[in-house]
Amino acid sequence: MSQIPKVPIRIVVSGHTMVEPMNRVRWIRMAELYPEIELTLLVPATWYGPRRGMQYKVIAERNANYSVIPIPIRHFRSVVYYQSLTMCLTRLRPIIFDIIQGHLSIIGMQLLLSRRFFAPNAITLMYTNENQGYNFSKQWQFNQESFVFSQIDAITCGNVESRDILLQQRNFTKPMLVQPAAGTDENHWRPSDQSVLKARLGLHGFTVGFVGALTPEKGVLDLVKAMNMFPDKEWNLLLVGDGPERKNIETFILENDRRRQVIFTGNVNQTDTVQYYNCMDGVCLPSRTLKHVAEQFGNVMI
DSSP, rough: OOOOOOOOOOOOOOOOOGGGGGGGGGHHHHHHHHHHHEEEEEESEEEEOTTTTOOOEOOOEEEEEEEEEEEOOOEEEEEEEEEHHHHHHHOOOEEEEOOSSSSSSSHHHHHHHHHHHEEEEEEEEEOOOOOOOOOOOOOHHHHHHHHHHOSSSEEESSSSHHHHHHHSHHHHHHHEEEOSSSSOTTTTTTOOOHHHHHHHHOOOEEEEEEEEEOOGGGGGGHHHHHHHTTTOOOEEEEEEOOTTHHHHHHHHHTTOTTTTTEEEEEEOOGGGGHHHHTTSSEEOOOOOOOOOOHHHHHHHHT
């Protein structure tokens, strides 16, 4: 009696955060553990990172367990959308379609519309990390959210607050899973001797570090002001990243004569930040809750 051939589980995952290779690792590991999975990662071909001047360019990959397909994007004013998405879905025919985009994003809507017409039977998941309550002022916003909720089978919440907002404010009744999109590869993120790099950076005392975008909600200027309260000059503050808040930080440093103690690295690829972590004696992650954003538990802390 001949055996019935196994049907491959075709999973398609789409999300702009996967322009950073480290953010693809959890999906790739899943495909390696379960050979019956055919995994395809749809990633923007280019993307500007959260730190000033950082641009990602994605190269196509094809392996035994997974594929990475870079899709060209277009910009119209502040709107970003995919150029050639429908052909991908028609060819891939996913059984599971996981959309790691904000549930109210334009790209998220585009992915859902494409799935509706070209992969209508796919089990569809979506992601949200919206942890502040929100109200709509336009009718089209209500219509957009209603459409999104009608098209998905479940939603993954990046935090408990997101789940509570969906339950209490949006009356979402479909399955939800709280799963922070954070993780790390302990084979990569491990202690190492970085004495040469420390000497090159001019780190000569107890070093406190920060890794991330230099933006107001990160509270880095608060950290600089706090460090300035220590009169002893045998300390350094290592700021790994860049952003619009850098100008304010530099002004404060100059006014308080701390130029030798506060070190900026500029933009560093996420994979390479491990070297800078190993230059630090301690890490500090301040944050401010602003009207439009509340900081969350992220990969830096892990």
